[in-house]
Amino acid sequence: MRIIPRLDIKNNTVVKGIHLEGLRVVGDPAELSRTYYAQGADEILYMDAVASLYERNSLKDIIRVVSEDVFIPLTVGGGIRSIDDIRGILRAGADKVAINTAAIRRPGFIREASQIFGSQCIAVSIEAKRIGDGVWEAYVDTGRETTGIDVVEWAQEVVRLGAGEIIVTSIDREGMKNGFEIDLVERIMNLVSVPVVACGGCGRPEHVEALLNRASVSGVACASIFHYQLSDVTALKMHLGKAGIPVRAVGKNL
Amino acid sequence: MKVVIIDYGLCNLLSVHNALRSFGVDSTVTPDPEKLKGADALILPGVGAFEDGMKGLRDRGFIRPIEEYVASGRPLLGICLGMQLLFDKSFEFGEFEGLHLIPGEVVPVKPAGSTGVPCKIPHVGWNALLKSTRDWRGTILGDIPAGAEMYFVHSYQGVPEYKEHVLAETDYCGNRFCSVVACGNVFGCQFHPEKSAADGLTILRSFLSIKGV
Numbered sequence: 001m002r003i004i005p006r007l008d009i010k011n012n013t014v015v016k017g018i019h020l021e022g023l024r025v026v027g028d029p030a031e032l033s034r035t036y037y038a039q040g041a042d043e044i045l046y047m048d049a050v051a052s053l054y055e056r057n058s059l060k061d062i063i064r065v066v067s068e069d070v071f072i073p074l075t076v077g078g079g080i081r082s083i084d085d086i087r088g089i090l091r092a093g094a095d096k097v098a099i100n101t102a103a104i105r106r107p108g109f110i111r112e113a114s115q116i117f118g119s120q121c122i123a124v125s126i127e128a129k130r131i132g133d134g135v136w137e138a139y140v141d142t143g144r145e146t147t148g149i150d151v152v153e154w155a156q157e158v159v160r161l162g163a164g165e166i167i168v169t170s171i172d173r174e175g176m177k178n179g180f181e182i183d184l185v186e187r188i189m190n191l192v193s194v195p196v197v198a199c200g201g202c203g204r205p206e207h208v209e210a211l212l213n214r215a216s217v218s219g220v221a222c223a224s225i226f227h228y229q230l231s232d233v234t235a236l237k238m239h240l241g242k243a244g245i246p247v248r249a250v251g252k253n254l
Numbered sequence: 255m256k257v258v259i260i261d262y263g264l265c266n267l268l269s270v271h272n273a274l275r276s277f278g279v280d281s282t283v284t285p286d287p288e289k290l291k292g293a294d295a296l297i298l299p300g301v302g303a304f305e306d307g308m309k310g311l312r313d314r315g316f317i318r319p320i321e322e323y324v325a326s327g328r329p330l331l332g333i334c335l336g337m338q339l340l341f342d343k344s345f346e347f348g349e350f351e352g353l354h355l356i357p358g359e360v361v362p363v364k365p366a367g368s369t370g371v372p373c374k375i376p377h378v379g380w381n382a383l384l385k386s387t388r389d390w391r392g393t394i395l396g397d398i399p400a401g402a403e404m405y406f407v408h409s410y411q412g413v414p415e416y417k418e419h420v421l422a423e424t425d426y427c428g429n430r431f432c433s434v435v436a437c438g439n440v441f442g443c444q445f446h447p448e449k450s451a452a453d454g455l456t457i458l459r460s461f462l463s464i465k466g467v
Contacts (some may be wrong), residue, residue, distance in 0.1 A: 002379055037451075042380055042405075068272050073405055073449050093268050095301075095407070095449060118302045120376040120407040164376045164409075193365075195374045218379055248380040248403045253451040 001212065001240070001247055002042035002219035003233055005226050006199060007032060009059060009078070010049040016227050018175030020127070020143035023049060026227040033066045036226060039233035040250040043073040045098070045167070045199075045221050047125075049142055051079020060092040067093025072253070077125050077167070078142070086113055090121070098125040098167050101140040104147055104154075107161055114162030119194075123165035124158040126151055128184055130172050136184055143171045155188045166192060167221060170200035177203025177224050179210060186215040197221050205231055205239035212245045257281040257462065258293040260320075262300070262310035270299050270333065270458075273448035277459055287319040295462050296323055299448075300335035304344040304360060304410070307335050308352065317353070324355055329439045329464045331394065337435060337442030338412050346410050356437040357415035363408065367428030374427075376409040380450075383422040383433060393421055394441050394461045395434060402453040404433070404445035411444060439464075 007014045007029055014032050015023035026032075033044055044066075048059050059076050067074060076089050077098030086097050103110050103124050114122045127143050128136040128151040136151035155166055168188055170181035178201060185198040195218035198211060202222035211217065225231050231239075237247045257274060259281050261267050267283045274281045281297075282289060290296060298320075300307050311317055324330055332340045341352045344360035352360070363377050380403040383395065390396055406424070411431045414420055424433035424444070435442040441461060447454035 067269060069276060071269075071273055071276070071449060071451050071455060073407070073446075091268065093272070095269070095446075116302075118409075120378065120409060121301060165378060193372065193375060195376070195378045218374060 001217065001245060002197070003040075003236060003247065004043045004045050004197060004219050004221040005032075005036040005041050005233065006045040006047065006221040006223040008047045008049045008223065009062065012058070012062065014227065015049055016175065016223055019171050020174050029062045030065050032227070033070050036233055037070045037072060037253050040237060040248070040253050041072060041233050042248055043075060043219065044070070045075045045077070047098070048078025060089060063089060063092045063094050075123060077123075081109075083113060083116060086117060090117070096121055096123050096165070098123040100125040100127060103158065104138060104140050104149065107157065110158055110161040110163055114164065119162050119164030122163055123167055123197075124163040125167045125169065126155060127169050127171055128181070130170075130181070130184075134183060134187070139171060143174070151184070152187050152191065156191055159192045159194050163194060165195045165197065165218070167197045167199055173201030174199075175224060176201055177230070179203070179207040180220075182211055182214050185211060185217060189215040189217060195219070203230055205236045208236065208240060209243045209245065212240070255279070255294045255462065256292055257295045257297065258289050259283045259297045259299060260311075260316060261285040262307065262314055262316060267299055269446075269448045270297055273455055273458055274462075276455060279462060285314055287315045290319045290323045293323065294328060296320075296328065296330045298330065298332040298336035298339065300333065300339070302335055304335065304338055304346040304352070305348065305350045307339050308350060311339070320353060324440055327439055329461065330355070330441065331461050332440075332442040333448070334408060334444060334446055337444055338410060340435070340440060340442050341412050341414075344410065355440045356419055356435055356442070358413050358419070360410050360412050363411055363426065363431070364429045369428060371428070373429075376407060377426045378407045380405055381424045381426060383424060384430070386420040386423050387417060388421050388436070390421065393436055394443075394457050394464065395422060397456050397460045398453050404443070404447065404450040404454055406433075406445045408444060412442065
Protein backbone atom coordinates (compact mmCIF):
# COMPACT_ATOMS: atom_id res chain seq x y z
CA MET A 1 0.00 0.00 0.00
CA ARG A 2 1.48 3.27 -1.14
CA ILE A 3 1.69 6.40 1.00
CA ILE A 4 1.35 9.35 -1.37
CA PRO A 5 1.79 12.92 -0.12
CA ARG A 6 -0.45 15.22 -2.14
CA LEU A 7 0.78 18.69 -3.05
CA ASP A 8 -1.83 21.14 -4.35
CA ILE A 9 -0.02 23.83 -6.28
CA LYS A 10 -0.97 27.45 -6.91
CA ASN A 11 1.44 30.12 -8.15
CA ASN A 12 4.42 27.80 -7.59
CA THR A 13 3.59 27.28 -3.93
CA VAL A 14 1.99 24.38 -2.11
CA VAL A 15 -1.44 25.34 -0.82
CA LYS A 16 -4.06 23.63 1.29
CA GLY A 17 -7.71 24.37 1.78
CA ILE A 18 -10.86 22.79 3.13
CA HIS A 19 -13.28 21.16 0.68
CA LEU A 20 -10.73 22.23 -1.99
CA GLU A 21 -11.42 25.91 -1.20
CA GLY A 22 -9.95 28.68 0.94
CA LEU A 23 -6.40 27.87 -0.07
CA ARG A 24 -3.55 28.79 2.26
CA VAL A 25 0.14 28.64 1.44
CA VAL A 26 1.93 25.84 3.27
CA GLY A 27 5.32 25.62 1.59
CA ASP A 28 7.64 25.30 -1.37
CA PRO A 29 6.93 22.40 -3.77
CA ALA A 30 10.54 21.27 -4.26
CA GLU A 31 11.40 21.57 -0.58
CA LEU A 32 8.33 19.65 0.59
CA SER A 33 8.93 17.00 -2.11
CA ARG A 34 12.46 16.40 -0.82
CA THR A 35 11.24 16.28 2.78
CA TYR A 36 8.56 13.68 2.04
CA TYR A 37 10.97 11.71 -0.12
CA ALA A 38 13.45 11.60 2.77
CA GLN A 39 10.66 10.42 5.08
CA GLY A 40 9.96 7.43 2.84
CA ALA A 41 7.09 8.54 0.58
CA ASP A 42 6.22 5.95 -2.09
CA GLU A 43 5.02 8.44 -4.69
CA ILE A 44 4.09 12.13 -4.82
CA LEU A 45 0.88 13.54 -6.27
CA TYR A 46 0.90 17.11 -7.62
CA MET A 47 -2.38 18.84 -8.35
CA ASP A 48 -2.54 22.19 -10.08
CA ALA A 49 -5.21 23.84 -7.94
CA VAL A 50 -6.21 26.49 -10.46
CA ALA A 51 -5.29 24.96 -13.82
CA SER A 52 -8.81 24.15 -14.96
CA LEU A 53 -9.90 27.72 -14.27
CA TYR A 54 -7.12 29.32 -16.25
CA GLU A 55 -6.88 26.59 -18.87
CA ARG A 56 -3.21 25.97 -18.33
CA ASN A 57 -0.85 23.67 -16.55
CA SER A 58 2.15 25.23 -14.89
CA LEU A 59 3.66 22.28 -13.10
CA LYS A 60 6.27 21.42 -15.73
CA ASP A 61 9.01 23.54 -14.19
CA ILE A 62 8.35 22.17 -10.71
CA ILE A 63 8.45 18.57 -11.95
CA ARG A 64 11.65 19.25 -13.89
CA VAL A 65 13.37 20.45 -10.72
CA VAL A 66 11.95 17.79 -8.39
CA SER A 67 12.77 14.89 -10.72
CA GLU A 68 16.45 15.79 -10.52
CA ASP A 69 16.77 14.46 -6.99
CA VAL A 70 13.54 12.72 -6.00
CA PHE A 71 13.60 9.13 -7.29
CA ILE A 72 10.06 7.89 -6.75
CA PRO A 73 7.05 8.10 -9.09
CA LEU A 74 5.60 11.57 -9.64
CA THR A 75 1.96 11.91 -10.65
CA VAL A 76 0.61 15.18 -12.00
CA GLY A 77 -2.98 16.34 -12.29
CA GLY A 78 -4.90 19.54 -12.85
CA GLY A 79 -5.46 21.07 -16.26
CA ILE A 80 -4.35 18.06 -18.32
CA ARG A 81 -6.55 18.37 -21.40
CA SER A 82 -4.63 17.25 -24.46
CA ILE A 83 -2.21 14.60 -25.67
CA ASP A 84 0.41 17.33 -25.94
CA ASP A 85 -0.18 18.30 -22.27
CA ILE A 86 0.49 14.70 -21.27
CA ARG A 87 3.57 14.37 -23.47
CA GLY A 88 4.94 17.66 -22.11
CA ILE A 89 4.55 16.77 -18.44
CA LEU A 90 5.94 13.24 -18.93
CA ARG A 91 8.91 14.69 -20.79
CA ALA A 92 9.47 17.02 -17.83
CA GLY A 93 9.89 13.98 -15.58
CA ALA A 94 6.39 12.93 -14.48
CA ASP A 95 5.46 9.24 -14.59
CA LYS A 96 1.70 9.43 -14.59
CA VAL A 97 -1.03 11.97 -15.15
CA ALA A 98 -4.33 12.32 -13.31
CA ILE A 99 -7.20 13.58 -15.45
CA ASN A 100 -10.54 14.87 -14.17
CA THR A 101 -12.26 17.77 -15.90
CA ALA A 102 -11.09 16.90 -19.43
CA ALA A 103 -12.17 13.27 -18.97
CA ILE A 104 -15.69 14.27 -17.99
CA ARG A 105 -16.01 16.81 -20.78
CA ARG A 106 -14.63 14.35 -23.35
CA PRO A 107 -14.56 10.71 -22.15
CA GLY A 108 -12.88 9.66 -25.42
CA PHE A 109 -9.80 11.51 -24.20
CA ILE A 110 -9.16 8.73 -21.65
CA ARG A 111 -9.23 6.08 -24.37
CA GLU A 112 -7.00 8.09 -26.69
CA ALA A 113 -4.49 8.86 -23.93
CA SER A 114 -4.31 5.29 -22.63
CA GLN A 115 -3.79 3.93 -26.13
CA ILE A 116 -0.90 6.28 -26.75
CA PHE A 117 0.82 6.22 -23.36
CA GLY A 118 -0.49 2.97 -21.89
CA SER A 119 -3.12 2.58 -19.18
CA GLN A 120 -0.46 2.55 -16.47
CA CYS A 121 0.30 6.16 -17.32
CA ILE A 122 -3.28 7.42 -17.15
CA ALA A 123 -5.00 7.84 -13.80
CA VAL A 124 -8.45 9.36 -13.61
CA SER A 125 -9.06 11.69 -10.70
CA ILE A 126 -12.63 11.75 -9.42
CA GLU A 127 -13.88 14.47 -7.09
CA ALA A 128 -16.92 13.16 -5.25
CA LYS A 129 -19.53 15.00 -3.19
CA ARG A 130 -22.13 13.10 -1.21
CA ILE A 131 -25.64 14.03 -2.34
CA GLY A 132 -27.61 11.36 -0.51
CA ASP A 133 -27.32 8.10 1.35
CA GLY A 134 -24.71 6.10 -0.57
CA VAL A 135 -24.89 8.46 -3.56
CA TRP A 136 -22.09 10.72 -4.73
CA GLU A 137 -21.92 13.20 -7.58
CA ALA A 138 -18.77 13.89 -9.60
CA TYR A 139 -17.45 17.46 -9.57
CA VAL A 140 -14.98 19.16 -11.89
CA ASP A 141 -12.79 22.26 -11.86
CA THR A 142 -11.30 21.43 -8.45
CA GLY A 143 -14.60 20.86 -6.72
CA ARG A 144 -16.30 23.95 -8.11
CA GLU A 145 -18.63 22.64 -10.82
CA THR A 146 -21.29 19.97 -10.56
CA THR A 147 -21.76 17.50 -13.41
CA GLY A 148 -24.84 15.43 -12.62
CA ILE A 149 -22.71 12.30 -13.06
CA ASP A 150 -22.92 9.46 -10.54
CA VAL A 151 -19.44 8.76 -9.14
CA VAL A 152 -19.81 4.98 -8.87
CA GLU A 153 -21.02 4.67 -12.47
CA TRP A 154 -18.33 7.05 -13.68
CA ALA A 155 -15.61 5.04 -11.95
CA GLN A 156 -16.64 1.91 -13.84
CA GLU A 157 -16.91 3.84 -17.09
CA VAL A 158 -13.38 5.27 -16.88
CA VAL A 159 -11.97 1.76 -16.41
CA ARG A 160 -13.82 0.62 -19.55
CA LEU A 161 -12.26 3.59 -21.34
CA GLY A 162 -8.75 2.54 -20.35
CA ALA A 163 -7.86 4.34 -17.10
CA GLY A 164 -5.11 2.46 -15.26
CA GLU A 165 -5.83 3.88 -11.82
CA ILE A 166 -8.54 5.82 -10.02
CA ILE A 167 -7.78 8.56 -7.51
CA VAL A 168 -10.99 9.29 -5.64
CA THR A 169 -11.18 12.46 -3.56
CA SER A 170 -14.05 13.10 -1.19
CA ILE A 171 -14.75 16.82 -1.34
CA ASP A 172 -16.78 16.54 1.89
CA ARG A 173 -13.79 15.11 3.75
CA GLU A 174 -11.04 17.07 2.01
CA GLY A 175 -9.11 19.20 4.51
CA MET A 176 -11.35 18.10 7.41
CA LYS A 177 -8.82 15.68 8.92
CA ASN A 178 -11.69 13.56 10.30
CA GLY A 179 -11.16 10.34 8.36
CA PHE A 180 -11.74 8.99 4.85
CA GLU A 181 -15.13 8.58 3.14
CA ILE A 182 -14.81 4.83 3.56
CA ASP A 183 -18.23 3.89 2.11
CA LEU A 184 -17.36 5.61 -1.16
CA VAL A 185 -13.90 4.12 -1.45
CA GLU A 186 -15.16 0.64 -0.61
CA ARG A 187 -17.93 0.83 -3.22
CA ILE A 188 -15.50 1.81 -5.96
CA MET A 189 -12.85 -0.70 -4.83
CA ASN A 190 -15.31 -3.56 -5.14
CA LEU A 191 -16.50 -2.55 -8.59
CA VAL A 192 -13.34 -1.76 -10.55
CA SER A 193 -10.43 -3.93 -11.70
CA VAL A 194 -7.75 -1.22 -11.51
CA PRO A 195 -5.86 0.12 -8.48
CA VAL A 196 -7.70 2.71 -6.37
CA VAL A 197 -6.08 5.55 -4.42
CA ALA A 198 -8.16 7.20 -1.68
CA CYS A 199 -7.87 10.89 -0.91
CA GLY A 200 -9.54 13.29 1.50
CA GLY A 201 -9.88 13.26 5.26
CA CYS A 202 -6.60 11.84 6.51
CA GLY A 203 -5.73 13.54 9.81
CA ARG A 204 -4.28 10.70 11.87
CA PRO A 205 -2.59 7.33 11.17
CA GLU A 206 -5.68 5.62 12.62
CA HIS A 207 -7.73 7.01 9.73
CA VAL A 208 -5.62 5.12 7.20
CA GLU A 209 -5.81 1.97 9.31
CA ALA A 210 -9.62 2.26 9.53
CA LEU A 211 -9.84 2.66 5.76
CA LEU A 212 -7.58 -0.32 5.06
CA ASN A 213 -9.55 -2.52 7.41
CA ARG A 214 -12.53 -2.17 5.08
CA ALA A 215 -11.06 -1.45 1.66
CA SER A 216 -7.61 -2.69 0.65
CA VAL A 217 -6.78 0.30 -1.53
CA SER A 218 -3.51 0.47 -3.48
CA GLY A 219 -2.65 3.83 -1.99
CA VAL A 220 -3.71 6.79 0.09
CA ALA A 221 -3.04 10.38 -0.93
CA CYS A 222 -2.75 12.70 2.08
CA ALA A 223 -2.03 16.39 2.45
CA SER A 224 -3.01 18.05 5.76
CA ILE A 225 -1.55 15.32 7.96
CA PHE A 226 1.89 15.93 6.42
CA HIS A 227 1.74 19.66 5.63
CA TYR A 228 0.60 20.52 9.17
CA GLN A 229 2.94 17.91 10.67
CA LEU A 230 0.17 16.06 12.47
CA SER A 231 2.28 13.01 11.60
CA ASP A 232 4.94 12.22 8.99
CA VAL A 233 5.39 9.53 6.37
CA THR A 234 7.77 7.51 8.56
CA ALA A 235 5.48 7.55 11.61
CA LEU A 236 2.43 6.71 9.49
CA LYS A 237 4.20 3.72 7.95
CA MET A 238 5.39 2.51 11.36
CA HIS A 239 1.82 2.70 12.63
CA LEU A 240 0.45 0.76 9.65
CA GLY A 241 3.23 -1.81 9.83
CA LYS A 242 2.37 -2.52 13.47
CA ALA A 243 -1.29 -2.84 12.49
CA GLY A 244 -0.32 -5.56 10.00
CA ILE A 245 -0.92 -3.47 6.88
CA PRO A 246 1.80 -4.10 4.25
CA VAL A 247 3.79 -0.94 3.58
CA ARG A 248 7.24 -0.48 2.12
CA ALA A 249 9.99 -0.39 4.73
CA VAL A 250 10.80 3.12 5.91
CA GLY A 251 14.15 4.83 5.76
CA LYS A 252 15.02 3.34 2.39
CA ASN A 253 14.74 6.34 0.13
CA LEU A 254 18.09 8.04 0.73
CA MET B 255 32.75 5.75 -19.39
CA LYS B 256 30.20 6.37 -22.08
CA VAL B 257 26.60 5.56 -21.15
CA VAL B 258 23.96 5.74 -23.85
CA ILE B 259 20.19 5.85 -23.25
CA ILE B 260 18.13 4.99 -26.30
CA ASP B 261 15.48 7.57 -27.20
CA TYR B 262 12.92 5.88 -29.41
CA GLY B 263 10.05 8.32 -28.98
CA LEU B 264 8.67 7.04 -25.67
CA CYS B 265 8.82 8.84 -22.35
CA ASN B 266 10.66 8.80 -19.02
CA LEU B 267 14.15 9.14 -20.52
CA LEU B 268 14.94 12.12 -18.35
CA SER B 269 14.29 10.08 -15.20
CA VAL B 270 16.97 7.54 -16.08
CA HIS B 271 19.39 10.31 -17.02
CA ASN B 272 18.70 12.11 -13.71
CA ALA B 273 19.12 8.91 -11.72
CA LEU B 274 22.56 8.27 -13.22
CA ARG B 275 23.54 11.86 -12.63
CA SER B 276 22.65 11.52 -8.93
CA PHE B 277 25.78 9.40 -8.55
CA GLY B 278 27.91 11.46 -10.88
CA VAL B 279 27.52 9.56 -14.15
CA ASP B 280 26.78 11.59 -17.25
CA SER B 281 24.77 9.87 -19.97
CA THR B 282 23.75 10.61 -23.54
CA VAL B 283 20.07 10.35 -24.42
CA THR B 284 19.97 9.85 -28.16
CA PRO B 285 17.71 8.89 -31.08
CA ASP B 286 20.85 8.22 -33.15
CA PRO B 287 21.82 4.52 -33.58
CA GLU B 288 25.35 5.56 -34.60
CA LYS B 289 25.99 6.54 -30.97
CA LEU B 290 25.86 2.88 -29.92
CA LYS B 291 29.23 2.28 -31.54
CA GLY B 292 31.18 4.10 -28.85
CA ALA B 293 28.99 3.12 -25.89
CA ASP B 294 30.37 1.28 -22.85
CA ALA B 295 26.94 0.69 -21.38
CA LEU B 296 23.51 0.84 -23.01
CA ILE B 297 20.11 1.41 -21.44
CA LEU B 298 16.80 0.72 -23.17
CA PRO B 299 14.06 2.42 -21.10
CA GLY B 300 10.43 2.69 -22.03
CA VAL B 301 6.82 2.89 -21.09
CA GLY B 302 3.88 2.23 -23.36
CA ALA B 303 2.78 -0.57 -25.64
CA PHE B 304 5.11 -3.27 -27.02
CA GLU B 305 4.15 -2.73 -30.66
CA ASP B 306 4.81 1.03 -30.42
CA GLY B 307 8.14 0.31 -28.75
CA MET B 308 9.34 -2.04 -31.49
CA LYS B 309 8.08 0.33 -34.15
CA GLY B 310 9.97 3.19 -32.51
CA LEU B 311 13.19 1.16 -32.56
CA ARG B 312 12.67 -0.05 -36.12
CA ASP B 313 11.76 3.37 -37.54
CA ARG B 314 14.91 4.88 -36.07
CA GLY B 315 17.09 2.02 -37.32
CA PHE B 316 18.03 0.71 -33.86
CA ILE B 317 17.48 -3.04 -34.36
CA ARG B 318 20.75 -3.97 -36.11
CA PRO B 319 22.93 -1.60 -34.02
CA ILE B 320 21.47 -3.10 -30.78
CA GLU B 321 22.18 -6.63 -32.06
CA GLU B 322 25.73 -5.65 -32.95
CA TYR B 323 26.21 -3.92 -29.61
CA VAL B 324 25.09 -7.00 -27.67
CA ALA B 325 27.18 -9.33 -29.85
CA SER B 326 30.24 -7.27 -28.92
CA GLY B 327 29.76 -8.33 -25.28
CA ARG B 328 29.03 -4.89 -23.82
CA PRO B 329 26.28 -4.66 -21.16
CA LEU B 330 22.67 -3.76 -21.96
CA LEU B 331 19.89 -3.00 -19.47
CA GLY B 332 16.23 -2.96 -20.48
CA ILE B 333 13.81 -1.24 -18.10
CA CYS B 334 10.06 -2.02 -17.92
CA LEU B 335 8.90 -2.09 -21.56
CA GLY B 336 12.61 -2.08 -22.41
CA MET B 337 12.93 -5.43 -20.61
CA GLN B 338 9.93 -6.87 -22.42
CA LEU B 339 11.39 -5.87 -25.79
CA LEU B 340 14.42 -8.11 -25.10
CA PHE B 341 12.29 -11.25 -25.53
CA ASP B 342 11.22 -13.12 -28.68
CA LYS B 343 7.64 -11.96 -28.80
CA SER B 344 4.76 -10.34 -26.95
CA PHE B 345 1.03 -10.94 -26.90
CA GLU B 346 0.08 -7.38 -26.01
CA PHE B 347 -2.78 -6.28 -28.32
CA GLY B 348 -1.86 -9.06 -30.82
CA GLU B 349 1.36 -10.94 -31.44
CA PHE B 350 4.53 -8.99 -32.09
CA GLU B 351 8.18 -9.89 -32.52
CA GLY B 352 10.70 -8.57 -30.06
CA LEU B 353 14.48 -8.21 -30.18
CA HIS B 354 15.19 -11.94 -29.65
CA LEU B 355 18.02 -11.17 -27.20
CA ILE B 356 16.62 -13.44 -24.47
CA PRO B 357 14.49 -16.51 -25.28
CA GLY B 358 10.97 -16.08 -23.92
CA GLU B 359 7.61 -14.40 -24.27
CA VAL B 360 5.67 -11.49 -22.85
CA VAL B 361 2.22 -12.33 -21.48
CA PRO B 362 -0.47 -10.52 -19.44
CA VAL B 363 -0.16 -10.21 -15.66
CA LYS B 364 -2.40 -12.93 -14.21
CA PRO B 365 -5.87 -11.50 -13.46
CA ALA B 366 -6.39 -13.63 -10.35
CA GLY B 367 -4.27 -14.90 -7.47
CA SER B 368 -3.66 -18.56 -6.66
CA THR B 369 -6.75 -18.56 -4.43
CA GLY B 370 -8.92 -17.07 -7.16
CA VAL B 371 -8.95 -13.58 -5.62
CA PRO B 372 -9.07 -10.96 -8.40
CA CYS B 373 -5.87 -8.90 -8.79
CA LYS B 374 -5.88 -5.20 -9.58
CA ILE B 375 -4.38 -4.64 -13.02
CA PRO B 376 -2.17 -2.83 -13.95
CA HIS B 377 0.12 -3.96 -11.16
CA VAL B 378 1.16 -0.66 -9.59
CA GLY B 379 3.24 -0.40 -6.46
CA TRP B 380 6.32 -1.40 -4.51
CA ASN B 381 7.15 -5.08 -4.27
CA ALA B 382 10.09 -7.14 -3.06
CA LEU B 383 12.79 -8.80 -5.17
CA LEU B 384 13.01 -12.47 -4.22
CA LYS B 385 15.94 -14.80 -4.82
CA SER B 386 15.71 -17.21 -7.73
CA THR B 387 18.09 -20.13 -8.19
CA ARG B 388 20.77 -17.71 -9.43
CA ASP B 389 23.54 -16.12 -7.42
CA TRP B 390 23.25 -12.32 -7.39
CA ARG B 391 26.98 -11.70 -6.88
CA GLY B 392 28.58 -9.89 -9.79
CA THR B 393 25.19 -9.07 -11.33
CA ILE B 394 23.09 -5.90 -11.28
CA LEU B 395 21.61 -7.17 -7.97
CA GLY B 396 25.02 -7.76 -6.41
CA ASP B 397 24.81 -4.80 -4.03
CA ILE B 398 21.23 -4.96 -2.74
CA PRO B 399 19.67 -7.31 -0.18
CA ALA B 400 17.03 -9.88 -1.09
CA GLY B 401 13.65 -8.42 -0.22
CA ALA B 402 14.53 -4.91 -1.43
CA GLU B 403 11.36 -3.26 -2.73
CA MET B 404 11.08 -1.73 -6.19
CA TYR B 405 8.44 0.31 -7.99
CA PHE B 406 6.42 -1.64 -10.56
CA VAL B 407 3.85 -0.41 -13.03
CA HIS B 408 2.89 -2.88 -15.74
CA SER B 409 0.11 -5.04 -17.19
CA TYR B 410 2.38 -7.51 -19.01
CA GLN B 411 5.37 -9.54 -17.85
CA GLY B 412 8.25 -11.42 -19.44
CA VAL B 413 8.48 -15.19 -19.12
CA PRO B 414 12.01 -16.42 -19.91
CA GLU B 415 12.12 -19.78 -21.67
CA TYR B 416 15.01 -20.93 -19.47
CA LYS B 417 14.92 -20.81 -15.65
CA GLU B 418 18.60 -19.90 -15.47
CA HIS B 419 17.80 -16.52 -17.02
CA VAL B 420 15.56 -15.59 -14.07
CA LEU B 421 17.73 -13.50 -11.75
CA ALA B 422 14.93 -12.42 -9.37
CA GLU B 423 11.24 -13.02 -8.91
CA THR B 424 8.47 -10.95 -7.40
CA ASP B 425 5.17 -11.96 -5.89
CA TYR B 426 2.16 -9.96 -6.93
CA CYS B 427 -1.22 -10.95 -5.64
CA GLY B 428 -0.09 -14.52 -4.96
CA ASN B 429 1.62 -15.07 -8.33
CA ARG B 430 5.40 -15.14 -8.73
CA PHE B 431 6.83 -13.69 -11.91
CA CYS B 432 10.29 -12.91 -13.29
CA SER B 433 11.14 -9.34 -12.23
CA VAL B 434 14.82 -9.36 -13.24
CA VAL B 435 16.16 -11.26 -16.21
CA ALA B 436 19.82 -11.86 -17.03
CA CYS B 437 21.31 -13.61 -20.04
CA GLY B 438 25.05 -13.06 -20.45
CA ASN B 439 25.59 -9.31 -20.85
CA VAL B 440 21.86 -8.57 -21.31
CA PHE B 441 19.81 -7.57 -18.26
CA GLY B 442 16.22 -6.50 -17.80
CA CYS B 443 14.17 -5.10 -14.90
CA GLN B 444 10.39 -5.15 -15.01
CA PHE B 445 10.33 -2.42 -12.33
CA HIS B 446 11.74 1.10 -12.59
CA PRO B 447 15.11 1.28 -10.80
CA GLU B 448 15.24 5.00 -11.61
CA LYS B 449 12.02 5.44 -9.58
CA SER B 450 12.85 3.00 -6.79
CA ALA B 451 14.72 5.32 -4.43
CA ALA B 452 18.11 4.31 -2.97
CA ASP B 453 17.98 0.58 -3.75
CA GLY B 454 16.93 1.28 -7.32
CA LEU B 455 19.83 3.68 -7.79
CA THR B 456 22.17 1.02 -6.41
CA ILE B 457 21.01 -1.39 -9.12
CA LEU B 458 21.81 1.19 -11.82
CA ARG B 459 25.21 1.77 -10.28
CA SER B 460 25.90 -1.98 -10.18
CA PHE B 461 24.90 -2.26 -13.82
CA LEU B 462 27.45 0.38 -14.78
CA SER B 463 30.19 -1.49 -12.91
CA ILE B 464 29.63 -4.67 -14.94
CA LYS B 465 32.44 -5.45 -17.32
CA GLY B 466 31.51 -6.72 -20.74
CA VAL B 467 31.74 -10.44 -21.44
